[in-house]
Amino acid sequence: MFSKLMRTLSDPFRRSIRNKLIFTMIILSVIPIVAVTALAAENNRKSMETEVISTNLSNMKWTGIYLGEQFSQLNNLVYTVLISPHLNDYLMSIEGSRLYNQFAAQKNIMDTLNNLFYSAGNHVIGVELFLKEPSKLFTISSNQNDLESSTGIPSPYKELFEENKDFIIQSKSGDDGEFQLIRSINRFENREKLGGISLKIRWSMLDQTLNLIGRGEEHKVLIAGDDGSVLYQPFGEKPSQEIMDQIKQTTEVQGYFRLPGEYVFYNTIDPVGLKLVTIIPTSFINKSAQSTMHFGLIVGAISIVISILIAILLAWRTATPIVTLARSMQGLGIIKETEQLPQSNRVDEIGLLETKLYNMSYRIREHIKTEYSMNLEKKTAELKALQAQINPHFLQNTLQMIGSMLFTKKPAESYEIIRSLSDMFRYVIRDPNDLASLKAEIEHLNNYMLIQSQRFSSKLSYTTDMDESAMACSIPKLTLQPIVENAFFHGLENKPGSWELSVSIICEAAAVRIRIRDNGVGIREDKLADLKRRLNHQNGQVWTHGNRIGIQNVASRIRMHFGSAYGIAIESAPREGTTVTVTIPNESGGEHHDKSIDRG
Known part of the structure; x- marks a missing residue:
């Protein structure tokens, strides 16, 4: 049933090239528009994400600075007591044994704390001063003004002494409305803790500053302690334990991290070390980009409709001549009945034209x-000859060697190998002409040998004897390096002991001879005879085989450009090495290139 339905739906397209063309052009026009629209929407979302991240990092930075200034002001209030001469007089009266009137000193301390309380503002709701010796606790608030003897160390000061801290901030459990800022009183000479001063402060004093980064109910703004606990959160649901654990583990002063569905920004508040945290849902960014996405979808839909209409029109006009031609040829019978017709699965106009x-x-x-x-x-x-590539095995070995050199050699030595490899690539792909100067070919060969000398420095000896007058002669690109590569692959790699390879250029009256000698394992007589036969009976084929350019390929290209008088000769004997002689004309090469074309 399903296959029958599919055939019914596809039959109009199988039998009409016009319908096929209309359908294809619609697809080709619609898909790019849909892709561009989707890409634009995603780019808009990413740009919005980048903007939100950048804005929030900046807001967190400045809000942290403002909060730090507020905490610094609270610290300054505490310092007014610490540097007060009345506190010093009271401590001296205790230690000096009747040197001062202790009652007068206590009264002065109470007056100092009252002055601090009433000058601090409405957000400070209480001031405490605890002295370990003689275990006195001064308490100042709107409804309390007491001095009492303490039988033990009160809990906030006990933590201060036991953990040997100079400064702590505590928020009472179950009470988010206030916190205590506690600072120790230390003896100047040995930093012994004599007591502590505590300010009870309403968290609401920070609300105006926190509103700088709060943008609605979806955002969560909070202040966390160094233990990962939430000290104050003016609005919103409590964050998950996963978020608080990750904030606790952060070591950076400022930054952000992303969790599934949320962006978490944090900043350390100096000088108290608390963490300012903002949590923004991912949906906020998506909502911000929705209006632009809707506009893009509308424009995309309009573009799709217009593209479909244009596609139908162009397909109709393009296919009409083919349909007309096919109908006009239906009556032709130019194919003999005895001739075997091609098997075609097409039943539309193209199939008819194919048959006729x-x-x-x-x-x-x-x-x-x-x-x-x-x-x-x-x-x-x-x-095909121009598509010769640098051997991938050679490239792999060279890259591995460069990797090792980066750790063991000087940068200049590594750079020399990289430069040689770069010059080899440039020589292969840069110049579209098949002919190059002998000088350029020698430079390419020297780059190859520089790399090989680095690889086999312990056993390879490479010498050259060049006739500079022949350097302007033309030679097919990639003639010498493949021959030398074959010398390594077939002659030297299987030879134990030291390797020797030499290149010499001899300039004669009508020809230039380039001899490449190696002391490798040589070539067996039967293989040498077969190779010479193939080199002397070229049929014009210059195909490459595998990953290397064969010597037969090199000989074919030389004959193709310069004629049968030029080419390659090989002399070899087992265990005595091989000599390859390349013969090219002693000219610039331009005329020979034209002549080779005429011969073809």
Whole structure:
């Protein structure tokens, strides 16, 4: 049932090239618009995300500075008591044994604390001063003004003494409305803790500053302690324990991290060390980008409709001549009945044209095969030769060697190898011409040998003997380096002991001979005879095989450019090495390039 339905739906497209073209053009026009619209929406969301992150990091920074200034002001209030001469007089009266009137000193302390309380503002709701000796607790608030003897150390000061802290901030459990800022009183000479001063402060004094980063009910703004606990949160639901644990583990002064569905920003408040935290849901960013996304979708929908109309119009106009031609050829019978027809699965106008024109195309193909294909084959061979690549195994070994050199060699030595490899790539792909100067070819070979000398420095000896007068001669690109590469692969790699390789250039009256000698394992007589036979009976093919450019390829290209008088000769004996002689004309090469084309 399903297959029958699919055939019914696809049949109009199978039988009409016009319907196929309309459907294809609609798809080709709609998909880019949909993709661009989706990409634009995503880019808009990302830009909004970047803006929100940047804005919140900046807001957190400045809000942290303002909060730090507020806490510094509270610290200054505490310091007014610490530097008060009345406190020093009271401590001296205790230690001096009747040197001062203790009652007068206590009264002065009470007056000092009252002055601090009434000058601090409405947000400070209480002031305490505890002295370990003689265990006195001064308490000042709106409804209390007491001095009492304490039988033990009160809990907030006990933590101060036991943990040897100079400063703590406590928020009473179950009471988010206030906190205590407690600072120790230390003896100047040995930092012994004599007591502590505590301010009871309403958290609401920070609300105006915290509103700088609060943007609505979806945001969560809070102040956390160094133990990961929530000290104050003016609004919103409590954050998850996962968030608080991650905030506790952060070591950076300021930053943010992302959790599924939330962005968490944090900043350390100096000088108290508390963490200012803002939590923003991911939905906030998506909502901010929704208006732009809606506008993009509307524009995209309009563009899709217009594209569909244009696609239908163009497809109709393009396919109409094909349909007309197919109908006009339905009555033609130019194919003989005895001739085997091609098997075509198409039933539309194209299939009809394919069937009717088969006989004509068959004869054309026969003609192409005898005339045009021969020229095409030769040109394709030339292009194939130009597509020679640097051996991937050589490239892999070179990159591994460079990696090792970065840790063991000087930077200049590593750079020299990288530069040589870069020059090799540039030589292979930069110049589209198949001919190059002998100088450029030698430089390419020297770059290759520099890398090989670095790889096999312990056993490779490389020497050159160059005739500078021959450097302007032309030579097919990638002639010498493949020969030397073959010398390594077939001759030297299997030879124990030291390796020797030399390149010499001899300039004669009409030719330039380049000899490449190695002391490798040599070539067996039967293989050498077969290789010479193939080099002396070239058929014009210059194909490459595998990852290396064969020596037969090099010989073919030399003959293709300069004629049969030039090419490659090989002399070798087992265990005595191999000598390859490349012969090219002693000219600039331009004329020979033209002549080779005429010969073809």
